[in-house]
Amino acid sequence: MTDTDPLVRFDGVRKSYGDFEAVKGIDLTIGRGEFVAIMGPSGCGKTTTLRMLAGLEAPSAGDITIGGKRMNDVPPHERDTPLVWQSLALFPFLNVKENVEFGLKMRGVSDTEAHGRAMLWLERMGLKGFEKRRVDELSGGQRQRVALARSLVTEPQMLLLDEPLSALDAHLVIRMQGVLTRLQRELGITFVYVTHSQSEAFAMADRVVIMGQGEIAQVGAPRDIFRAPRTRFVAEFVGRNNILPGAGGGEISVAADRMTVSDVAPGGTAIEAAFLSEEFAGTGIICYFEDASGRELKAQVSEAELERLSLEPGAKVWLSWPDEAAHPLEPKSIDE
């Protein structure tokens, strides 16, 4: 086996609970040192997929291989797949250092070595001096870092994360995203990150897997998914996409930042729409419009442009886009 072989391979993996199929046969490979985000609405099967990778759920059909070895029947404690829980699941009856040492001691590392390695990781995560604290005496961000140290101290080849930032304040989320991407690059290990948040997935991941209703809807680099969503489901889920009728009868998607807003009818393809509202986003202002058929449209404009247009609610404008910004969507939608 070489380093270029994928670390993880899902082959037709299914998981059903009675009549309910949570995961409907997925094929996916994850490379070594890759940061993969699995994203989708709640109930799409993303957490079940992650839990199957950790061995906490057994696939109903198909194979999961890690490092070339079939893992279907390997129990969690014999795998090297530490998981960071949404609730963090720190042990409240152990102090910070004992939490970090737990995985080492379970793997038979001596007390002195476990102590040394735990202290190194606590220092690395900026938790020096906190080793004797109880976990409930720490802030949310500190607990997060304890959870990361506890999972990474055993030097795994892969870290699984299940919506670890969803309980944090917005400003902490941005900071932790920085911590996570830096860690992943420094360690060079695989991160599999499950989230429902597009901004988290797109900000950190090398590759995003979009799931819907137990199936993989699209896999690709964040930019490719954003620019060229394959189906209507992906276009809608990713947001800031306009779904419009295409020339050939199908549907196309146009990203909001490729839309031009003008108060006079431009030449070429354009839609007349009424202004609804505006929303300040990090990179510009998203304006919402509604066309004659009631379809909602979005366009990203700069502050100067918004001032020039001086839009009143209900004002009629024209929305147009360059031809190369239009991406045809596959006719079959995932939620059919």
Added chain:
Amino acid sequence: MKDRTTAHALIWRLPLLIWQGLFFVGPLLLMVAMSFWLVKNYRMTPDFIFDNWERMLTRGYFWDAYRVTLWRATLAAVLASLIAFPASFALAFKLSETARRWALFFLVVPFFTSYLVRVYAWQVLLAESGPINAVLGWVGLGPFTMLNSGVGAMVGYLTLVLPLVVILQTFSLAAIDRNLIEAAWNLGASPRRTLLRVILPSAKVGLIVGAVFAFILAFGDFVSPFYLGGSKPPTLSILIIDTTKSGQQWPRAAVVAVMMIGTLFAVAFAAVGAAYGRRK
């Protein structure tokens, strides 16, 4: 404003304070006082003499009874906790929510019948010619003397405490965050080590409270040692009965009772310390 809030709080607490005063603190003080009273011509007179204390605490039979009671209560607490744990574990982790609710309901049912009635039932079952010895006889064992022995008394204690211990253990086990168990498993702990390193520490309070309840109930129980244990060797509760019957020696019985309450307080405080105490 603040005075009103305090007054308000006091009024709401009043029923509990009155209850505690009338039925706990009052009788306790009376009993402590009574242990210093004098008995003359089968009549008690309030006094302040140390004769009762001296008489009881220097006698071997008191300390024999104390040791028997302490040992039996400890054994009952340990046995009840050990026997209950597998059942509680199954109830907490293997059953569905609905099944668990039904199981807990059936654990409450024994409390519907008097403890005395259940002990009488054991008298029949454990007798030399009873059904248990009959069954053992068919396979060529026995007959065993179970009645009027420590074994009989222990069966009675467990009848009294086992359902309660199972209920307390089940609640504390079912309340454990499942993520903690999965996290231990995920971090390389085998199921056995997960039990020892995560489940037991997480359920510690409930397990200790269950054992303490078993200890307290068995320590003060008089029905089982009397009807199933044959009063020999006497426990402290039986000593109290014997003392009151012989020459109206209520003050000496009060000495025994005060010693029992003191022991229970010490055990309860030690247990609370162990359950909630901070580790170093």
